[in-house]
Amino acid sequence: SHLYWTSSTELLVKPVVIEPDVFIGPHCVILPGVRIGKGSVIQAGTVVSRNVPPGVFFGHQPASILGEVGVPLTSEHSYQEFIKGLRPVRRRGEQNGQR
Template sequence: MKDIFAKDSSGEMVSPHEPGYDALIADIFATIKTATEMNTGYRTPEEVHEYMERILGKELDATTTVLPPLYIDYGKPVTIGRGCFIQQCCTFFGRGGITIGNDVFIGPKVNLITINHDPNPENRSATYGRPILIEDKVWIGINSTILPGVRIGYGAIVGAGSVVTKDVPAMTVVAGNPARVVRKITTPGQQ
């Protein structure tokens, strides 16, 4: 039988009524405590990197910049690539897994949400996760929300204020609620 951490990371439904849930919540509160410490007062870029490495439980490349405050519930299933720039006031619900590629720009107040609740009202306190994958060179505009299970393709742009409910093709611009493709991105020399 899987423990609750294995169930949670594999996307299975977990409930506050099952064994181990207290340990999962304790780990989440430990992450939130570290993030709150990082978010309280001015921190040098080096200090932010140290805090982020504690939150993630792994190295954060020196070429990546995170501007606090960052609100994050669980950092262990989150991976952030090289050359990324993550603006202020973002919220990452990381339990379902977030993978951010290289050279990704994430605007202020962006929400990456990997957790959902059971639609059954009798079991609504149970949750399950779906991973978010953000490929290289993506730009996510201010105040956008990326929902569980979404993959954003290489070089795509998510317009400001969008709610992304399904996969975004590479080299496209999406916008709206729900976000939809508004155009393809062409590079110089392309027709």
């Protein structure tokens, strides 16, 4: 229920890589060693424990891809443009809009 350090405790240190045009919502936790791909958007409150591909909307618990980003969420584009640019992700086994 609490953290403590001893001489035998290893500290896990790995770089986090955040590529250009990424938007990370508030209260996110990004774990060591994760790479967030260019143009991706991380939903508020998401715990990111694995790599995020470029150009996706990522979130929920456990975190997963929620959609594909067509317009990056940056200062050059409005939120409305970002929302209009979101596309659904075809899941494994889906064909012609069927689940």
